[in-house]
Amino acid sequence: MAQKVHRKLGDERPKEEAPPAVRPPPDGVVLTPEQLRRRRARSIAIASVLGFLVVLFYVVTIVKLGPGVVLNRPL
Amino acid sequence: MSDVSVGLNEKRGLSLAPEAPGGLASPRDYIALLKPRVMSLVIFTALVGLVRAPDHVHPVIAFTALLCIAVGAGAAGALNMWWDADIDAVMTRTKGRPIPSGRVTPQEALAFGLTLSAFSVVVLGLLVNALAGALLAFTIFFYVVVYTMWLKRSTSQNIVIGGLAGALPPMVAWAAASGTVSLESVILVAIIFFWTPPHFWALSLYRADDYARAGIPMLPVTAGPDETRRQILLYTLFLVPLALSPVALGEAGLAYGIVAAVTGLGMLALAVNVYRRRTGTEAVRAAKKLFGFSILYLFLLFATLLAEAVVAGI
Numbered sequence: 001m002a003q004k005v006h007r008k009l010g011d012e013r014p015k016e017e018a019p020p021a022v023r024p025p026p027d028g029v030v031l032t033p034e035q036l037r038r039r040r041a042r043s044i045a046i047a048s049v050l051g052f053l054v055v056l057f058y059v060v061t062i063v064k065l066g067p068g069v070v071l072n073r074p075l
Numbered sequence: 076m077s078d079v080s081v082g083l084n085e086k087r088g089l090s091l092a093p094e095a096p097g098g099l100a101s102p103r104d105y106i107a108l109l110k111p112r113v114m115s116l117v118i119f120t121a122l123v124g125l126v127r128a129p130d131h132v133h134p135v136i137a138f139t140a141l142l143c144i145a146v147g148a149g150a151a152g153a154l155n156m157w158w159d160a161d162i163d164a165v166m167t168r169t170k171g172r173p174i175p176s177g178r179v180t181p182q183e184a185l186a187f188g189l190t191l192s193a194f195s196v197v198v199l200g201l202l203v204n205a206l207a208g209a210l211l212a213f214t215i216f217f218y219v220v221v222y223t224m225w226l227k228r229s230t231s232q233n234i235v236i237g238g239l240a241g242a243l244p245p246m247v248a249w250a251a252a253s254g255t256v257s258l259e260s261v262i263l264v265a266i267i268f269f270w271t272p273p274h275f276w277a278l279s280l281y282r283a284d285d286y287a288r289a290g291i292p293m294l295p296v297t298a299g300p301d302e303t304r305r306q307i308l309l310y311t312l313f314l315v316p317l318a319l320s321p322v323a324l325g326e327a328g329l330a331y332g333i334v335a336a337v338t339g340l341g342m343l344a345l346a347v348n349v350y351r352r353r354t355g356t357e358a359v360r361a362a363k364k365l366f367g368f369s370i371l372y373l374f375l376l377f378a379t380l381l382a383e384a385v386v387a388g389i
Contacts, residue, residue, distance in 0.1 A: 038101045045102040056139065060202050063135045 100183065104173040108184055109149030109191075110367040116242045117148040122124075123377045124263055125247030126384045130225035132203075140203045140251035142245055145197035147211045151218040151240070153188035157181055158223050162289040168282060188219075206249035216244045223379055228290070231297040238271030241263075259326045262317075263380075270373050273307045273308065273346060277366040280304070280349070281359045300358075304350045307365070311346035315339035318376055327380060328387075334379040338372045 031039065093099045094364040121144045125137055130139070139381045156163065157173055164175035173179035173241040179187075192215050200208025222237030230236075249260035264310055279286055280303055295303045321327035327335075345365040 006259065041101070041102050042105075045105075055217065056142075057202075059135055060139055063133050064202070 076317055080358045099177070100173060100179045104178045105187060106188060107177060108153040108172050109146075109150030109151075110156075113152060113241070114145050114149050116272035117241070117368050118145045119374070120263070120267060120377055121145075121244040121248035122258060123247035123384075125252050127259065127263075127386075128249045129257075130253040131250050136203055137252065138209060140199060140248060142198035143195045143203070143207075143209060144247050144251075145214055146191050147199070148244065150188045150195060151215045153184050153191065154215075154219045155223045157184040157188060159227070160184075162228075162291060166282075166285045166289050168285060204254050206256075207386060209249055210247045210250050210256075214240050218244075229292070231294045232313055233292070234275045237277075238268050241271060242267035243312070258324070259321065262321055262324070262326070263377075266314070266318050266376065267373065268318055269310055270369065272310045273314065274366065274369040274373075275343070275358045276303050276307050276310075277349065277362045277369065280362040284347055293386045301353060304353065308346045308350045311342050315317065315343055321380070328383050331379045334375050338350070338375050341368060342372050 118141060121141055125132075125140065156172055159169075160174040160181055161171075163169035169175070174181055174184055196208050196215070199211050206227050208370045213236075218237070218240035222233065222240055226233040226237050239300050245263040245267070246260045248255055249263075250256055277291040279295050280300055283293065283300065286293040287296045294306060294376045298306075315335075318339055319332065322329075322332040323337065340364075345361070349358075349365050352358045
């Protein structure tokens with residue numbers, strides 16, 4: 001009986017996990033360093049174009065409104 | 076590759092490189108889709124139309140108009156590369172383009188071209204004027220649908236009729252500046268329109284094998300090199316006096332007249348040279364000379380028109 005109790009207690013002790021034989025594949029597509037570099041370059045290019053368009057549309061709006069409209073508007 | 080693209084390629088009996096996974100392109104590849112060399116010619120000729128138009132617009136609006144015309148031309152180029160990826164893959168001159176080489180997928184090129192087309196037309200229409208926007212939309216439609224999808228693979232007159240798309244940018248710019256089109260803008264279009272056949276046929280004379288392999292019915296492939304040489308000479312004979320017509324109509328000055336006359340004689344001499352030298356390396360060299368000089372010819376004509384307008388405005 002005592003041996004049984006001891007064995008039971010022994011079973012409850014935490015066991016060290018053995019390392020898995022094969023690592024599970026990471027989720028999604030894994031990009032190569034070159035693909036990451038190109039994606040980053042594309043992102044920077046898109047951001048630059050968007051920033052340029054914001055400035056362009058702002059300036060064109062001012063031009064089409066005319067300087068008098070913007071600078072002499074009632075406060 | 077989309078099912079549609081696969082179906083088209085099977086129908087044409089041609090095949091693309093193995094399917095690319097996408098996401099491999101750098102910004103440089105997208106710039107290549109815009110055909111920057113063609114775009115530079117479009118920007119230059121449009122600038123001439125903009126500067127020579129009777130009404131002057133604010134520099135910011137003029138810049139916006141040029142930008143939209145350039146982007147619209149680039150978008151048409153991207154859509155052309157999307158549609159022609161199968162024949163680009165078998166031609167030496169074009170097999171390194173982004174789609175056949177697998178750096179850009181056809182879907183990416185299609186989305187890129189459609190987005191830029193819509194963007195350039197809408198922005199030009201809203202920020203500059205509706206006529207310019209409509210003309211740009213027509214130009215893109217003509218290049219992509221009429222030339223690329225229809226004429227290019229079906230008739231030896233492909234670059235004659237399709238050349239209209241490449242000729243229209245000065246008129247679009249003229250409309251952007253003045254809100255109308257006039258006789259001078261029509262003459263600018265006509266000069267580029269009649270310059271296109273001798274220019275491209277000179278190239279196709281020494282690239283005939285390439286075009287034949289891709290199944291494109293360019294004139295040297297369908298009618299033979301001798302008929303092509305005759306057509307080059309005929310178009311040049313029409314082009315040279317046409318290029319002088321702005322002087323006769325009082326729309327260009329003496330400087331333009333001298334440049335158009337001297338360079339026109341050069342074009343004629345080179346076209347005659349192509350007509351006479353029909354075999355061997357001499358024939359190839361003659362065609363290459365005409366092709367190279369034709370670019371210089373058009374550049375000098377438009378540069379002189381630009382210079383005259385700038386000097387007159389000072």
